[in-house]
Amino acid sequence: xxxxxxxxxxEKILGNIKGEIKKRKLxxxxxxxxxxxxxxxxxxxxxxxxxxxxxxxxxKLFKFPAKVSAPKLKKEIKKIVRNxxxxxxxxxxxxxxxxxxxxxxxxxxxxxxxxxxxxxLIPEEKDIDVLSEKSLGKxxxxxxxxxxxxxxxxxxxxxxxxxxxxxxxxxxxxxxxxVGFPLAIKLLKEKATLSVLNEFTKDxxxxxxxxDILISGVGKPNxxxxxxxxxxxxxxxxxxxxxxxxxxxxxxxKSVAQxxxxxxxxxxxxGPMTVAxxxxxxxxxxx
Amino acid sequence: xxxxxxxxxxEKILGNIKGEIKKRKLxxxxxxxxxxxxxxxxxxxxxxxxxxxxxxxxxKLFKFPAKVSAPKLKKEIKKIVRNxxxxxxxxxxxxxxxxxxxxxxxxxxxxxxxxxxxxxLIPEEKDIDVLSEKSLGKxxxxxxxxxxxxxxxxxxxxxxxxxxxxxxxxxxxxxxxxVGFPLAIKLLKEKATLSVLNEFTKDxxxxxxxxDILISGVGKPNxxxxxxxxxxxxxxxxxxxxxxxxxxxxxxxKSVAQxxxxxxxxxxxxGPMTVAxxxxxxxxxxx
Numbered sequence: 001x002x003x004x005x006x007x008x009x010x011e012k013i014l015g016n017i018k019g020e021i022k023k024r025k026l027x028x029x030x031x032x033x034x035x036x037x038x039x040x041x042x043x044x045x046x047x048x049x050x051x052x053x054x055x056x057x058x059x060k061l062f063k064f065p066a067k068v069s070a071p072k073l074k075k076e077i078k079k080i081v082r083n084x085x086x087x088x089x090x091x092x093x094x095x096x097x098x099x100x101x102x103x104x105x106x107x108x109x110x111x112x113x114x115x116x117x118x119x120x121l122i123p124e125e126k127d128i129d130v131l132s133e134k135s136l137g138k139x140x141x142x143x144x145x146x147x148x149x150x151x152x153x154x155x156x157x158x159x160x161x162x163x164x165x166x167x168x169x170x171x172x173x174x175x176x177x178x179v180g181f182p183l184a185i186k187l188l189k190e191k192a193t194l195s196v197l198n199e200f201t202k203d204x205x206x207x208x209x210x211x212d213i214l215i216s217g218v219g220k221p222n223x224x225x226x227x228x229x230x231x232x233x234x235x236x237x238x239x240x241x242x243x244x245x246x247x248x249x250x251x252x253x254k255s256v257a258q259x260x261x262x263x264x265x266x267x268x269x270x271g272p273m274t275v276a277x278x279x280x281x282x283x284x285x286x287x
Numbered sequence: 288x289x290x291x292x293x294x295x296x297x298e299k300i301l302g303n304i305k306g307e308i309k310k311r312k313l314x315x316x317x318x319x320x321x322x323x324x325x326x327x328x329x330x331x332x333x334x335x336x337x338x339x340x341x342x343x344x345x346x347k348l349f350k351f352p353a354k355v356s357a358p359k360l361k362k363e364i365k366k367i368v369r370n371x372x373x374x375x376x377x378x379x380x381x382x383x384x385x386x387x388x389x390x391x392x393x394x395x396x397x398x399x400x401x402x403x404x405x406x407x408l409i410p411e412e413k414d415i416d417v418l419s420e421k422s423l424g425k426x427x428x429x430x431x432x433x434x435x436x437x438x439x440x441x442x443x444x445x446x447x448x449x450x451x452x453x454x455x456x457x458x459x460x461x462x463x464x465x466v467g468f469p470l471a472i473k474l475l476k477e478k479a480t481l482s483v484l485n486e487f488t489k490d491x492x493x494x495x496x497x498x499d500i501l502i503s504g505v506g507k508p509n510x511x512x513x514x515x516x517x518x519x520x521x522x523x524x525x526x527x528x529x530x531x532x533x534x535x536x537x538x539x540x541k542s543v544a545q546x547x548x549x550x551x552x553x554x555x556x557x558g559p560m561t562v563a564x565x566x567x568x569x570x571x572x573x574x
Contacts, residue, residue: 113428137424140472141400167487175475185427188462188471188483193494195482196475200454206497207480210490 001257004157004236004264010272013156017279018055020287028282029058030128031086033077036066040242041092048090051275057282060086066096070117073099077121088128088282091118093177112177128281130182139182142189146281148182153273154215154236155186161262163213163234165190171211172196173204173224173250179217179238204228216250226255234262238270247271288544291444291523291551297559300443304566305342307574315569316345317415318373320364323353327529328379335377338562344569347373353383357404360386364408375415375569378405380464399464415568417469426469429476433568435469440560441502441523442473448549450500450521452477458498459483460491460511460537466504466525491515503537513542522550525557534558 052059138144239250249266339346387401425431526537536553
């Protein structure tokens with residue numbers, strides 16, 4: 001079993017970003033919009049802040065109380081967008097539930113897009129998370145010059161370890177806004193044989209047992225155990241939940257590692273890759 | 288075995304459109320842009336023309352020779368777009384290969400989107416085929432009020448026969464621009480357990496044999512035979528190729544019909560549903 005070392009690769013990427021910023025004398029600012037308090041969001045924001053400090057990117061946090069009204073928040077987002085100094089802008093999700101539309105229907109609308117009216121305020125050239133409709137349309141068409149950070153992070157990790165995708169049986173567990181859904185779209189284009197499982201799937205075992213690559217992005221600790229996979233597969237743990245104040249993935253590392261040929265650790269796998277690719281998007285959109 | 292009768296259902300939809308147009312006194316024009324000669328395109332264009340005549344929609348064909356230059360074609364498309372009388376506009380695909388970008392790379396770029404610079408000239412409110420980046424972004428987010436016509440046609444057909452999607456094993460064969468790719472996105476949102484096979488898939492049988500619903504959109508006659516499926520499944524034939532001057536699907540009807548519980552005939556299945564849903568999109572975007 002070999003580790004897919006996201007920490008190491010992400011440090012290399014951050015090092016390159018730092019060099020690029022220095023060489024080109026770039027003045028970049030990452031603007032993060034946070035609404036209300038959420039311990040998981042706070043961890044992610046701290047990670048982004050730290051990566052900014054390491055690479056010489058200016059970090060600006062715009063924090064609003066959970067009780068902010070929708071019109072007020074939209075007005076503030078527009079102000080942040082208009083400020084030329086903010087070279088990349090992200091809205092830290094989730095936003096408060098009160099902002100979801102009345103006809104919001106989780107089973108058929110991806111959770112994130114209930115907040116589309118906010119996300120669509122970010123113009124393509126600053127949308128480093130690829131969540132606005134314009135960026136998503138280009139991503140779908142394959143004409144966007146960046147990728148959603150988590151997708152990019154996972155693909156780069158696989159590429160770094162020379163793990164190909166064409167013709168591979170790839171199983172994605174979970175159809176979330178940041179992992180399963182955008183990843184499915186990208187993998188279809190990469191000509192992987194793709195299966196996507198969700199909470200309604202019957203006989204999930206028949207899929208996981210024949211996967212060459214399994215990617216989990218559900219947010220349920222120990223969802224993926226060693227007994228559901230075949231020997232030699234590649235496991236990417238992109239799940240994320242909090243247990244005793246710590247981020248944990250979906251994969252029961254101990255039992256899965258005994259069978260997997262490659263596996264991402266948590267922490268130190270997809271997480272740091274996502275942050276590094278996010279900052280790389282910021283550079284790509286500003287050179 | 289029961290037929291999924293697309294002809295019958297599409298006639299009902301066209302009847303409703305006709306009634307709606309009359310009741311609301313709508314003046315609608317479908318503008319079709321055709322470049323060069325292509326026998327399959329010609330068949331599709333004729334079908335659309337016929338459906339327009341049946342429903343009271345004005346049909347206008349803008350035909351350009353294959354030798355037209357890209358700048359000239361773009362200029363003409365812009366002119367057609369600016370004309371308020373053209374309430375819905377489609378560019379009949381494929382366009383000539385010479386319009387594809389130099390770095391065009393079929394395995395990782397969906398064929399259609401090599402022509403993105405042309406498709407993106409059609410504004411969302413006239414893009415009844417859902418192929419421009421703006422419409423696709425909204426489709427991805429789930430905020431578009433129409434669906435790509437083939438996707439809509441297939442979903443309506445299933446719904447009409449009370450065939451549910453949640454938790455079903457749905458297998459899509461082929462990742463094309465008009466069937467496999469947009470359908471995959473919609474089915475992920477509908478919480479089907481989705482598998483998408485392509486020309487690099489190993490052991491396709493292990494997927495097709497456990498499908499509850501199989502949708503083929505490849506364009507290879509007799510690709511799907513009775514021996515690759517289990518008894519009782521639902522088969523949607525959205526493939527399209529020409530054999531002796533006639534449109535044929537991907538499914539070997541005779542052998543598959545012996546095992547399937549439901550099956551679309553070709554012709555009379557997905558084809559007329561696509562045309563009816565296209566015209567319905569035209570109405571939806573203009574009321």
